[in-house]
Amino acid sequence: MSLIDQLKYQFNTGGTYLKIIYINVGVFIVFLLLNVFSALMKASSVIDIVPLFELNSSPSIFLFRPWTFISYMFVHLSIGHLFWNMILYFFAGRIFEDLLGKKAALNTYLIGGAFAGLIYVVTYNIFPLYRDLPYDSPVIGASGAVMAIFVALATYTPNYEAYFFGVLKVKLKYLAIAFVVIDVLGVANTGDRVAHFAHIGGAIWGYLFAVNIKKGKDISTIITSPLSGLKKLFTKKKIKIVYKKSNNQKKSKPKTSDDTIIRQEKVDAILDKIKASGYDSLSKEEKDYLFNASKNI
Template identity: 40%
Template sequence: MTTLYQDLKDKLARLHVLEQMIVVNTLVFLFTGFLSLVLSNGRFYVLNFLSLSNDIWEVFLNPWTIITYGFLHYSLNHLFFNMLVLYFLARTFANLFRPRMALKIYVLGIISGAVFFSLATSLSPGILNINGPLVGASAGVRACIIFLCVYMPDKLVGFFTLRFKLKYLGIAMVVLDLPGLLSANSGGTVAHIGGYVLGFYFAYQLQKGREIGLFLDNILDYLSNKKRPLKTAYRKKTKKDRPKPKRDQNAFTHQKQIDLILDKIGKSGYESLTQEEKDFLFRAGKK
């Protein structure tokens, strides 16, 4: 049993962070499904506790729901299509960006979707058709897609025999989503827009050399048991004990190298890269 547990743990650790999110979303869906079988209202209670209410005052009373709603799905189809897109996004992010950046865009997209949803329910009551709580990872998924479309807009992608630039994919997604504001799922569409805005802003700021998700690093370090050394009463902290500026500088330089390679891909295609550049992208995707 110990060996099996360790094998599963090792395999999970080797997955890209977005693939790990697929596992988490799937396990949550299976758990809520199991509850519906053993308890008459078990799934209802879980969804009610973790979903994002359409009453903004309930959101203030249950602040965890601005994140937890993004790991719930009402149906198998809802889960399947979100996770399918997330899988392909994981393949793209793995080759171009650090895993942690993908996670930050995904989580911030979910939070942004929650903010837009809550503001819409409070500022436009009766205008939009929002009659229930919000669930689903769509805001996070869309944030990741739009980030790629804005950050490398001229990168060519293929769909069967068609080839087009990423920026056109982003424009098409937004335009096709807007009519949803008049549908029975207008709340979901509002959350999608929140994801679009976050993805756009994240990419826009990153192009200027600023990463808006840096504040999440301390939280992620804590969750991954990589806490910083605590100060002691008998020892004064020196500059050598503060590696963060160097780490941030190295991370920024590393990202700029990736940016230059991405620009080259966008202009001339992946095959124009030298073997050294391809190896660099491969190593960057493994970090």
């Protein structure tokens, strides 16, 4: 199997987090190649088309480019920016998806990133420190979306232990607190060109999502439900064909919920084990069971 075939296979069969990583890397490569081609042709730099995808803090710009609330989180122009975002996302996204399923993983990344962008835009137009800057302040990168995933995971399973820089064993809740504190302390520093409020916005969404999901409520439906309803308006209704059973056919025995209850009890037991001892304490069988169960969430 060639490298291209392997990448296609992993993209088609891998988790949502892998697909998102591939898309981010793919967009980075496209911009990189465009930049090289522009230099060879002595044409305009690729930087000239970035504004079509970045999220600008100026209302006169972003109001006419609403898609940038989504597109900005897939654009990186430096290898360092891309690398660290994707490393953190690979670690957090994999575990998040195992625990809460692919749908929740995708919704949290997209909605968390969009919410991060919204907080960024609002704060840049409210606080005089940012509002009075003599230049526009666009934002790109997956940092806000990744923060939403990471903080949601840390809130959902706070005692999960990870190795920081491969050496120091730290619980997720402490890492999440440290990341948020760094961003809070950095909001007054406009010289570092870091979108601290976008990070904080992502963290807020991730925290709210996890707190509510623990209560059995998915707040992402605030966004996804209206979108699903809008989709139905533009989707043709399929003709429903009803097959009538003959009197000779035996009535099927109604399914009981016993199996469902048993499966849920086993999942709960595994989640309790993660909270107590961390994800690494699970056996391969338990990890596989949790992964398969997440597909039905």
